[in-house]
Amino acid sequence: MASSSIPAGGHSDPTRRDFLMVATGALAGVGAAATAWPFINNLNPAADTLALSTIEVNVTPIQVGQAVTVKWRGKPVFIRHRTPEEIKEAEAVPLSALPDPQTDNSRVTDTAKKVRPEWLIMIGVCTHLGCVPLGNKPGDPKGEYGGWFCPCHGSSYDTSGRIRKGPAPKNLVVPEYLFSTDSLVRIG
Amino acid sequence: MASSHGTPPVFNNKVVAWIDHRLPIFSYIEKEYHTFPTPRNFNYFWNFGAIATVMLVLMIATGIVLATNYTPHVLMAFDSVERIDRDVPQGWLIRDLHMNGASFFFIAVYIHIFRGMYYGSYKAPRELLWILGVVIFLLMMATAFMGYVLPWGQMSFWGATVITNLFSAIPVVGESIVTWLWGGFAVDNPTLNRFFALHYLLPFVIVAVVALHVVALHIHGSNNPTGIDPKGPQDTVPFHPYYTMKDGFGVMVFLIIYAAFVFFAPDYMGHPDNYIPADPLVTPAHIVPEWYFLPFYAILRAIPDKLGGVLAMFGAIAVLFILPWLDTSRVRSATFRPIYKWFMMVLVVDVIVLGFCGANPPEGFWVPLSQLATLYYFFHFLILLPVLGKIERPLPLPPSIADAVLKKKAV
Numbered sequence: 376m377a378s379s380s381i382p383a384g385g386h387s388d389p390t391r392r393d394f395l396m397v398a399t400g401a402l403a404g405v406g407a408a409a410t411a412w413p414f415i416n417n418l419n420p421a422a423d424t425l426a427l428s429t430i431e432v433n434v435t436p437i438q439v440g441q442a443v444t445v446k447w448r449g450k451p452v453f454i455r456h457r458t459p460e461e462i463k464e465a466e467a468v469p470l471s472a473l474p475d476p477q478t479d480n481s482r483v484t485d486t487a488k489k490v491r492p493e494w495l496i497m498i499g500v501c502t503h504l505g506c507v508p509l510g511n512k513p514g515d516p517k518g519e520y521g522g523w524f525c526p527c528h529g530s531s532y533d534t535s536g537r538i539r540k541g542p543a544p545k546n547l548v549v550p551e552y553l554f555s556t557d558s559l560v561r562i563g
Numbered sequence: 564m565a566s567s568h569g570t571p572p573v574f575n576n577k578v579v580a581w582i583d584h585r586l587p588i589f590s591y592i593e594k595e596y597h598t599f600p601t602p603r604n605f606n607y608f609w610n611f612g613a614i615a616t617v618m619l620v621l622m623i624a625t626g627i628v629l630a631t632n633y634t635p636h637v638l639m640a641f642d643s644v645e646r647i648d649r650d651v652p653q654g655w656l657i658r659d660l661h662m663n664g665a666s667f668f669f670i671a672v673y674i675h676i677f678r679g680m681y682y683g684s685y686k687a688p689r690e691l692l693w694i695l696g697v698v699i700f701l702l703m704m705a706t707a708f709m710g711y712v713l714p715w716g717q718m719s720f721w722g723a724t725v726i727t728n729l730f731s732a733i734p735v736v737g738e739s740i741v742t743w744l745w746g747g748f749a750v751d752n753p754t755l756n757r758f759f760a761l762h763y764l765l766p767f768v769i770v771a772v773v774a775l776h777v778v779a780l781h782i783h784g785s786n787n788p789t790g791i792d793p794k795g796p797q798d799t800v801p802f803h804p805y806y807t808m809k810d811g812f813g814v815m816v817f818l819i820i821y822a823a824f825v826f827f828a829p830d831y832m833g834h835p836d837n838y839i840p841a842d843p844l845v846t847p848a849h850i851v852p853e854w855y856f857l858p859f860y861a862i863l864r865a866i867p868d869k870l871g872g873v874l875a876m877f878g879a880i881a882v883l884f885i886l887p888w889l890d891t892s893r894v895r896s897a898t899f900r901p902i903y904k905w906f907m908m909v910l911v912v913d914v915i916v917l918g919f920c921g922a923n924p925p926e927g928f929w930v931p932l933s934q935l936a937t938l939y940y941f942f943h944f945l946i947l948l949p950v951l952g953k954i955e956r957p958l959p960l961p962p963s964i965a966d967a968v969l970k971k972k973a974v
Binding site: 415418419420421424428444446448449450451499503504505506507525526527528529542544 | 721724725727728729742743744745746747748749750751753757843844845846848849850864867869925926
């Protein structure tokens, strides 16, 4: 475009105007992006929402075979005190039978690398489209694999919360947690 | 084209003339809505543009009134809607008008889209007119979805969870996008707040796109049941009084049916679970969207892969954008396309089948049926339309609109 507007007199520098055009345009672009950023980032989680990202739970009252649901970051978290049979069942599954292969051990390890197979702590949100699977309450259906069953689109999870059947692509997510004592766990 | 075209209107009222000389709104109305030459052979399918416009205005009017009593907060939203229903003077009426208005707006728009597809209204030179229409349809879907979240019932909450989770299927950035949409780690108060803000904004964006849609329409004028262009004044009538009256009649009939639902079955098209306050810890056994999203929901679930399902669902709408170029036939109206005519009807049945698939749990024969219907949907647009235009032998077109109309009368 600027090649047609080469000044006739003296200066035979046709790229000078081009350079100014491109530089100005680029700067305007950077300015527009920098202005847009606060508007976009404004929609991200606010500080008070982020501040709610840690909870502490006392697990002493949860008997063997029982499970509780606590709320963390607006989502349900399942804490299950597994029976020895459930643990054995979960450990016996060969990795080749799993759509999302993970050992049972790796799912019951806290951030201090301590393994507690009796405590299974997971976000109770189906990895398909976000429903809450059934199986935490005594009367709930637990699905074909004895863990959890999502009623929305029929995903079944085993006693380690791993996906075994249905449209969900991933195992139930294990959040970061740390047992500060044997009875107190911090999630988040 | 019409006889009255070209002569500038003369206004006897001095105030009108004074204003029009400075801001020609009266000339504009005169030209575009009075003398505007319109094909003389419209059938009742051509009412639905006007009907959709009336519904849009009605939705905005009832929506503004509702917003004066609604509270967009997770602890108060459900109760504020119940208060509108029970305590606010005529609140029940305004809310039922708004709730059912969404359904009837979609009914009008779906018939309007069918009309465009059957009579080839998307073909040259009306491609941009059609594309603007698809944009309006998308905006309507976004608006309706966010509106359904506002009462903060169980279906509101879980519908919002499932639909926003669709974006988590996007590789790499999916989870961050979902967190950004939510403004948190789950559908929660920030989500409700922004959905309310956007639900209030988008209808006005729709109004703006509708204005562009009408501008584009008035460049080449309306299509008509024969699909052939008007060739002279004998083929057209002035928009007013002919089509203002016909549209007025159609609007009245439509509003009577709408009113029957509002007064006698206001919750017929809703879901009872949405009268249970939202509970983030309990998912309803069977989540379904509103009826007007069911065919697309069925397409989503028909694909056994999460990302694939999401792509197919958005693809089902995206394919409408390129419809003018997928259809290779130069004949607009299905009246003169003996094969396309039947395939168009099959597509309608297919979409209705998809609707039933979306309404039922994805078990048993519903799964293969929804897969078959999804396959057929894409087959129609991507394979049938391009091929059919090449191999179909259309019927002879009438020489003119007047000719077609008068010959029909003579028979």
